[in-house]
Amino acid sequence: MTTRTLIADLQTMTDGPVRVSGWVETVRDQKKVQFVVLRDESGALQLVNPRTFGEDGAEVASEVSTTISSLSQGSFVSVEGALKHDERVKLGGVEVKVASLDVAALAIPETPIADDSGIDKRMDWRFLDLRVPAHALIFKIQTTFLHALRTYWVEHDFVEIMTPKLMASASESKAELFRVDYFEGNAFLAQSPQFFKQMAQSAGFGKIFEVGPAFRADPSFTSRHATEFTSVDTEFSWIESHEDVMKLHEELLVAGFTAVKEKHGDAIKELFDVEIAVPTVPFPRIPLAEAKEIVAKRGYEVPRADDDMDPEGERQISAYVAEEFGHQFVFLTDYASSIRPFYHMRHEGNPQLTNSYDLIFNGTEISTGAQREHRVEILEAQARDKGLEPEELAGYLDFFRYGVPPHGGFGMGLARVLMLMLKLPNLRETTYLFRGPTRLEP
Amino acid sequence: MTTRTLIADLQTMTDGPVRVSGWVETVRDQKKVQFVVLRDESGALQLVNPRTFGEDGAEVASEVSTTISSLSQGSFVSVEGALKHDERVKLGGVEVKVASLDVAALAIPETPIADDSGIDKRMDWRFLDLRVPAHALIFKIQTTFLHALRTYWVEHDFVEIMTPKLMASASESKAELFRVDYFEGNAFLAQSPQFFKQMAQSAGFGKIFEVGPAFRADPSFTSRHATEFTSVDTEFSWIESHEDVMKLHEELLVAGFTAVKEKHGDAIKELFDVEIAVPTVPFPRIPLAEAKEIVAKRGYEVPRADDDMDPEGERQISAYVAEEFGHQFVFLTDYASSIRPFYHMRHEGNPQLTNSYDLIFNGTEISTGAQREHRVEILEAQARDKGLEPEELAGYLDFFRYGVPPHGGFGMGLARVLMLMLKLPNLRETTYLFRGPTRLEP
CATH class of the missing domain: 2.40.50.140 (Nucleic acid-binding proteins)
Known part of the structure; x- marks a missing residue:
């Protein structure tokens, strides 16, 4: 044959x-x-x-x-x-x-979806929906993008770890935890690999990465949220500040976009009418406070009592950066401690601000990165400051009691990157099988 | 600086x-x-x-x-x-x-574990345990091994998918399902990506791979079981039989072992006293029935009422293959339908046997592979034959009603491969953070 x-x-x-x-x-x-x-x-x-x-x-x-x-x-x-x-x-x-x-x-002749079916109907019949060449292309792009990232990591001696998704307690906010029946007791699904990738720094691994699922019991129905998503994570030791994390972040994205443009640039132009641009480095960096002033000058006052941005603010600052610097990416830096987790390192001499950033891509946040606090006394104080009981964090704090070097990293939502890369309206399009509060099938 | x-x-x-x-x-x-x-x-x-x-x-x-x-x-x-x-x-x-x-x-001076601490105590302090060079090396090997597999897949145009771990119902045996509180209802943790990687065949993806977590609510305390493990999965269309799956399996393992030997061979020799051997292809293939006769001739009658092997039988057939063919690997093929899932394709003309195999490595099973049944009437009959209600499988059977080409694949336990490669006694050693019935921490 x-x-x-x-x-x-x-x-x-x-x-x-x-x-x-x-x-x-x-x-x-x-x-x-x-x-x-x-x-x-x-x-x-x-x-x-x-x-x-x-x-x-x-x-x-x-x-x-x-x-x-x-x-x-x-x-x-x-x-x-x-x-x-x-x-x-x-x-x-x-x-x-x-x-x-x-x-x-032989297929049964009736097809339940058509070209103009709505997203929810298409998700019901995802296996047929994915036969559409543009939809299938998204996962070829995903493959190429991730392989470029992993190749970068491997060539730079990062170690791949698989952190457990079953945990005894929360790693981040308790509000978004899924509870699991675990034999006679309870387990919880990991909201992020945060604690475990920091553990690798205590273990002396130096540089690590992980691409794996994360779970959030978030009842949101926006175009940017899912209860299960693929998180692209990295963490590494001996950094000077979050600037080192942003540099790595840029290099990884350049590697990913270069590979995608080379392998799929023509097909993306044809099927999505999008010209893939490899971003130039450095990406613009704007402290959050300054970004809010810029956005205000453009006529948008972020309607939030805390110091955070909101989705419209992110779109505005992205538009500003596109106009001023011709760039699709911008790092918003130095977020206020009040809106960051306890483990973000605070500025030397100004504990109101953190060594952290969000990365905005074409108007939407795709990632949060930071230098982490590695000094156990300060870390414990920051936990108390956030109303957390150090007893609940005992296992985590133990890492630091036995020594952790200065380190930092980021987590990035894969489906968001692909959504914004291809200028799609919803991450349901860039997720193989979307999971939301009312969707567990197919 | x-x-x-x-x-x-x-x-x-x-x-x-x-x-x-x-x-x-x-x-x-x-x-x-x-x-x-x-x-x-x-x-x-x-x-x-x-x-x-x-x-x-x-x-x-x-x-x-x-x-x-x-x-x-x-x-x-x-x-x-x-x-x-x-x-x-x-x-x-x-x-x-x-x-x-x-x-x-500065670390606190008392170290809770010593060189002679037991495995459980070491797991309690895994972040210190992983500072031991041999233990850290395992994860460098993991990185190299997986990158070689992924590079093989990418170069052969396989698409990487991330299948959801939250499911509405079981994909395999219900006995081993973890239940999750999912808003007002229930979800279950995926025991394998089986159904979803088959869905990709219906979607026309052709060839896919995934490396991700799988969950089994199995109360076992053996050296080979975990409640959460990393499953290495692949599935591809237009195969002739399970022989095609075995060929791919061999090529992937050769790619992985070649990379590990090249990059870590000397360190493995030094720290584990193990000489990494790249396996020769083809690996020996022995039909299960014949394997049981061989084992019986060696003086071991497998004490099982069904037609399956047991761990001692696996060790015996591995010893035989090592003696006869000088090979560390052996495919045991053509398992009885009675001990295989309903979706394994059965022999043309002999429905007692399946187009399936287990791969045994140095005495222990690391993988199950098969050609899948893609003809919906036969698939439905086989489900009934196993006592399953087609109604419960409605979503899965829909894939086939709309057409799925002939296909097959395998799932392989990553920690088992590493355990047997390094001749370690327990997969707790080759899992970053082991999860078992009584272990959810750190």
């Missing part, structure tokens, strides 16, 4: 016998000839089957023509036939004349 | 000023000179500080010597000084004469 060829590879092959496999996109069952558009993970191809006629002019039904007539959209078939280059064929300038056609699985 | 140099890089540098950072392993506070062994993620180094004496012969205490005297084991310090090559120094033939020493974090 001939080995399967991907449709995208046919154009560079010489005419002759080939075998292609995929699913049926359309069938045009004409009087003299049958056409099938076959799609696989690499592209689409026209299959052609001229009907045969007897001397009396009546059709001599062949097995192939009968099978083609029976094909429903979405059925998976494997085809042997003759490849022929023909400039007149719009679909890639090639076609395959069918010699034999094997039906692997 | 001088940039930090890793200790392992000192040997190839010329004498002169350097900065090294790490934790204190030992202090020898002698009358005329102080020695500190400093360790970082790359190695260990001797620091030297000659005391200074006045004309009267009394010591003139310097800041450095006072600080060194105060150092507890495990404290993190950053040191500037003069690198000097000296063949007499046993530790790498170099030492650094301290000019200044900055204490980043």
Whole structure:
């Protein structure tokens, strides 16, 4: 049997016998000839089957023509036939004349979703929704992006860790914890790998990374929130300040965007009408207080009692940075201690501010990074300051009692990066199977 | 300030000023000179500080010597000084004469674990346990091994997916499900990405991989079980049989072992006294029924009523394969349908057997692979045959109603591979933070 060829590879092959496999996109069952558009993970191809006629002019039904007539959209078939280059064929300038056609699985003919189905309906039938080339492309981009990040990390001697998702207690806010029945007791799902990636610094690992799920029992229904998401995390020792974290962050994103542009730039232009731009370094850095002034001057007063930004403020500062610096990214730095977790290091000499940042990409926050407090007495005081009981943090504080070097890192939401990269309105589009307060299926 | 140099890089540098950072392993506070062994993620180094004496012969205490005297084991310090090559120094033939020493974090002096502490005690203090070079090496090996696998996948156009860990219902046996409070209802933790990686075949992704956590509410306390583990998964379309899956499996393992041997072979020999051998392909394949006969001839009758192997049987067949073929790996193939999940494809013409295999490595099962049943009527019949209600599987069966090509794949336990590669007795050693029925901390 001939080995399967991907449709995208046919154009560079010489005419002759080939075998292609995929699913049926359309069938045009004409009087003299049958056409099938076959799609696989690499592209689409026209299959052609001229009907045969007897001397009396009546059709001599062949097995192939009968099978083609029976094909429903979405059925998976494997085809042997003759490849022929023909400039007149719009679909890639090639076609395959069918010699034999094997039906692997016949699809039921009704398709529950159409091109104009709403996002929720499409999520119900995600496995069909992902057959759309643009939707499938998102996960090829994800693959390329993550492999570029991991290659950067591995080449720079970062160690990959898999931190547990089952925890005995909260690592961040208790409000967003999922509780699990754990034999006779309880466990909780990790909201982030924060404590465990810091543990690696105490263990002397030096530099680590992890790409894994994180869970938030957040009843939000926005376009940017999910109850389960892929968190891209890194943490490393012997930094001077959060500036070192931002430098690493930039380099990783440049590596990721460079790889995506190179491998998928043309397809992204074609299917999303987006020109991927590799960001220049350094990304602009603006202290949060200054960013709020800039936004206010543009006529938007952030309506928050605390010192934080809000989504509209993020859009405004992004617009400003795009106009002023022509940049898609901006680091907002030096967030107030009041709106940061207890483990963020505070400024030497000004404990109102932290050595931290948010990274805004095309108007939306994709990441939080910081230098962490590694001095146990200060860390414990900051925990108390936030109303936390050091007893509850005993295991975490133990790391520091036995010594942790200066360190920092960031966590970044993968689906948000992809959403903003492709200028999509919702991270449901860039999540393989979205999970929200009312969605656990498929 | 001088940039930090890793200790392992000192040997190839010329004498002169350097900065090294790490934790204190030992202090020898002698009358005329102080020695500190400093360790970082790359190695260990001797620091030297000659005391200074006045004309009267009394010591003139310097800041450095006072600080060194105060150092507890495990404290993190950053040191500037003069690198000097000296063949007499046993530790790498170099030492650094301290000019200044900055204490980043002083450790409390009592260390709760020692070299002879039991595994449970060591797990309690995992962040200290991981400072042991052999223990840290395991995670460098993990990094290299996984990066080799992912590079193979990416170069062969596999798509990386992240399947959700929160599910509405079971994907495998209900007995091992963890239940989660999910807002007003329930969710369950994924025991494997099985259904979702098959969904990608229906979506036309062709070839996918995932490395992520899986959860089993299994009250076992063996050396091979955990309630949370990292599962290495792949699934791909248009296979002929499980033979194609085994071929991919072999190639991935060869890629992983080759990378590990190249990068860590010497360190593994030194710290584990294990010679990493890259396996030759093809790995031996033995049908399970034949394997049981071989084991019986060796004098071991597997004491099981069903047709399965048991751990001693796995050790016996592994010993046989090592003796007969000099191979560490063996595929046991064609398991009985009675002991395989409903979604394993059964033999054409003999529904008692499945197109499946287990992979045994140095005496222990590390993986199960199979061709999956993709024909919806047969799949549904097989589910009924196992006592499952098709209604409960409605979402899963929908994938197949809309067409899925022939496909297969495997899932492999990462910690087991590393355990057997390094000939360690327990996967607690090769898991960053082990989770078991009575362990959720740290």
